[in-house]
Amino acid sequence: MISIKNLHAEVEGNKILKGLNLEVKAGEVHAIMGPNGSGKSTLASVLAGNEAYEVTEGTVDFDGADLLDLDVDERAKEGMFLAFQYPVEIPGVSNINFLKAALNEKRAHQGLEPIKAKDFLALVQEKSELVELAGKLKNRSVNEGFSGGEKKRNEIFQMAMLDPKFAILDETDSGLDIDALKVVSHGVNSMRSTERAFLVITHYQRLLDYIVPDFVHVLYNGKIIKTGPKELALELEEKGYDWLIEETV
Amino acid sequence: MSVAILVEKKEKFLQALEANFGAPDLLSVTEGLDFPTRRAEKWKYTRVNAISKEAWQMGAGVLDNLDSYNPFPELDAVSIYLVNGQVAYLSEELPEGLTIESEHDQEGALIRKNIFTALNYALNPISLKISAAKNQIIVKPVHIIFVNSGELTSAQTRVRLVAEQSSFLHVMESFVSADSAKKWVSHVNESDVQANAKLTISKWQALGEKGYMMTHEFSQQEVDSTYTSNVVTKNGTWTRNDSWSDLNGKNGECNLNGIYQPTGKEHVDNTTTVDHKVAHCESNELYKGVIYDASTGVFNGKVFVRPDAQLTNAFQQNSNIVMTENGTMNSKPELEIYADDVKCSHGSTTGQFDDIALFYLMARGIARENAKLMLVNAFFQEVLDEMKVKEYEESLIVH
DSSP, X not given: OEEEEEEEEEETTEXXXXXXXXXXXXXXXXXXXXOTTSSHHHHXXXXXXXXXXXXXXXXXXXXXXXXXXXXXXXXXXXXXXXXXXXXXXXXXXXXXXXXXXXXXXXXXXXTOOOOOHXXXXXXXXXXHHHTTOOHHXXXXXETTTOOHHHHHHHHHHHHHHHOOSEEEEESTTTTOOHHHXXXXXXXXXXXXXXXXXXXXXXXXXXXXXXXXXXEEEEEETTEEEEEEOTHHHHHHHHHOSHHHHHHHO | OOHHHHHHHHHHHHHHHHHHHTOOOHHHHTTTOOOOOTTSGGGTTOOOHHHHTSOOBOOOSOOSOGGGGOSOTTOXXXXXXXXXXXXXXXXXXXXXXXXXXXXXXXXXXOSSOOHHHHHHHHHOOEEEXXXXXXXXXXXXXXXXXXXXXXXXXXXXXXEEEEEOTTOEEEEEEEEEESSSSOEEEEEEEEEEEOTTOXXXXXXXXXXXXXXXEEEEEEEEEOTTOEEEEEEEEEEOSEEEEEEEEEEOSTTOEEEEEEEEOOOTTOEEEEEEEEEEOSSSOEEEEEEEEEEOTTOEEEEEEEEEEOTTOTTOEEEEEEEXXXXXXXXXXXXXXXXXXXXXXXEEEEEEEEEOOOHHHHHHHHTTTOOHHHHHHHHHHHHHXXXXXXHOOHHHHHHHOOO
16 A cells, blocks of 8 residues: 655754655554654655655655655545644635535546535535534534534544545544544544555554554654554553663664 | 926826817816825825826727627626727616716815826716615616727726615626727726615726726715725736725715735735714725735725714724735725724734645645635635625636
């Protein structure tokens, strides 16, 4: 699905990623954990194509395409999705109209006709139920006036609508109460399939009780310093990161 | 420039107009009035040199295929066409209560005079007067299409509007060019909004390349009346819109809305004055612009709240997005308040394009240009909601 090799990236002259390697296959769920400032969100931004970050070295192969050569929207059209850590409020842009535009651009890219209004509404109905997103939120401006939990549910709703093959969840659990966390996790779990892969970036082990990963990676100082099974997350929760960092040094 | 050169320049300008328009002694008409310079507060960011240096002439009053110049052919309206300032077509059947007539009038009606409004009267003594009779709701808008053509032509036009007591009238004015010759359009509106009447003027400015457009809007409002002015500057090399709104009767409401989106080296200036003279009135101003390329936008907004105008609500907002490093926006909202029990606010924001919002939309698969369009549409939507002119929305919001 995605193969990241020796990835180096910087923002405003600060080197953040320093030779990151990661291989994610279809059907897998990978969790990335690590202390603050280790480069977790930078990795998400770089993969999605945020221009504030500059890739200085390395390659990313996305199902045969040179990901780093694609514009932000092309990555999405090829099946990448980023659930934002801080979803952006966009007054005046309707949540639903924007999703319809996004969906139709993706369909055009795949050589499909625009979705029929009736089918679109049915899809909206089905996917919003999945994350228990109230009707009034769907029709409002993108994220405007949404609570923190509503914003995150809206991210998962958009993911479900766009049906990506590779989804990155950037600290989707941060700040969520337990009910919202369950709803969001349910949304994600219902989308797990052999054709889809997830990269779950999180600060807290708790999320991984709900979205159970196949692999846990520890990111530190711009590199992955340890990879293990899901139990690694529990070990990190208990012992912190210091023992790993010492081991590496 | 020395005084002598200024005088010489004005004389040369007027002599050409006198000869080309067959106008009377313009020197005496404009006595004591000079071209504004950038030393004048309201002209700090806008130069008139491109107009004052030319020898303007009158254009021909006929043109074939008038319909083809209508920017809103689907609009169900009472249509009037003016070609180079002269009436070329007028709907014959008018709704009950609506009167449209040509009127010889005197500049005495003009309360605030400057060199351009004085010339407007002198060069064209005939106003188009549109009136809605007492208690008449004129459902169809009146749509005046001003078509302009010919090198160095100038149309000096004037539309006077009277909304009699408890009437409703919507007049749309569309300014278009038939060619890309340099032209100067100077247009005056004088509106008399009587008790409990509602009058809306909606302007569509699309003179395009080498179009120089100047408007003066004067409104007088009586008790319980509503006056709304909508201006969309679609394109045009140089545009200056001056409006003066007097709230003379209690419970009056004055709404001024503007949208501009200059590209290339275009220049758009909206200068407004709202004068709250009496108590219990409300004014709302909302102007939004997107400044592309190396273009320039100007907003000068002044609200006076006179000593008698207690319990005034006055709101003024100007928001801008400057898309490039070469674009310029000059925004100056001002309140001058002499009453003590009032609610007034003014605000001005000018910023770059929101790159984070752009990234968010693109990350969902929306191509860059479409995402930008979506954000610009969203930015203008608030003003379009105020204007409530479906045709403007359809023309500006491209999906």
